[in-house]
Amino acid sequence: MNKEKAFIDLLKYSNKLVVFTGAGVSAASGVPTFRDPGGLWDKYQPHQLANEEAFRDRPSFVWQWYQWRRDIIQKAGVNSAHKAIAKIQQHKSSGFQLVTQNVDGLHFEAGNSGILCLHGDIQINKCIECESLYDGNVTGIDEPPECHECGGLVRPGVVWFGESLDPSILNRSIEAAENCDLFIVIGTSAQVQPAASLISIAKRAGAKLVEFNPSASEASSIVDIFFQEPVEDSLPKLVDLCFPDDR
Ligand code: BV8
Ligand code: ZN
Secondary structure, eight states: OOHHHHHHHHHHHOSSEEEEEOGGGGGGGTOOOSSSTTSTTTTSOHHHHSSHHHHHHSHHHHHHHHHHHHHHHHHOOOOHHHHHHHHHHHHHGGGEEEEEOOOSOHHHHHTOOSOEETTEEEEEEEETTTOOBOOSOOTTOOSOOBOTTTOOBEEEEEOOTTSOOOHHHHHHHHHHHHTOSEEEEESOOOOSTTTTHHHHHHHHTTOEEEEEOSSOOTTGGGOSEEEOSOHHHHHHHHHHHHSGGGO
């Protein structure tokens, strides 16, 4: 049986499936990934930008990097891969869980719900001292605003390196990986922990693993089916073949 047919059958008959995404699912929307050539880490190292120390050292520099990313995301629309993942949830409903490492919010825009966002949300801003949410509009602001409650610096609501993930989100993600029969890995280099550990947790739990990525990742050696191409070129077609009714 060819791999397309094998994947369609797995998708059709799965009772509990997890879709796990990284930056690659938003690449077709023009949102830069992190580790691809020309990606976000091309010019700077993560520790120079995506961590608390860097922000405290150079608040304007780090803030402006996030403002630049937010601007790109603002202009980015959802792509056919985001839509295909939303269509899977429509058809699989209770047996479906989306877990994303992305902070761009594009899965919500595409129509997915109940999403477990491991690394936070780039549109949220909060005080670095008292964690109060900052509800002001930050569009076009080049300097991190001051917290209304305590005067501390306001930072993006994402999980930086060295910061713990929200325990409840992480535990629910682990539970989903432990109880699924199909785990679909899309657009991640699978290098960041503890997020990437979900892949091996699913494998150990006996799930079938399917990957969509034009390049090999840290996960590729343990997946059962590997679509080594851009996800937007393959997943939408396969989802339409699997759920042909509302094409
Ligand atoms: C933590 C939010 C506990 C901010 C991010 C040594 C070993 C193991 C772990 C560690 C270690 N040293 C340090 C750590 C811990 C560290 C870590 O994992 N480091 C790694 C890099 C070695 N992890 C942490 O710090 C985490 N916290 O461990 O807490 C703790 C507490 C205190 C002290 C210590 C530990 C927090 C991690 C979260 C960091 N925040 N982002 C922001 O966005 O600015 S991480 C960042 O990487 C993004 O969130 C991103 O989602 C994530 C993963 O990247 P990917 O999504 O995979 O993107 P990437 O560019 O890498 O890959 C894109 C893929 O897409 C590629 O494979 C490409 O081929 C593919 N692609 C491209 N186009 C397409 C495509 N695929 C399909 N279709 C296409 N068209
Ligand atoms: Zn504050």
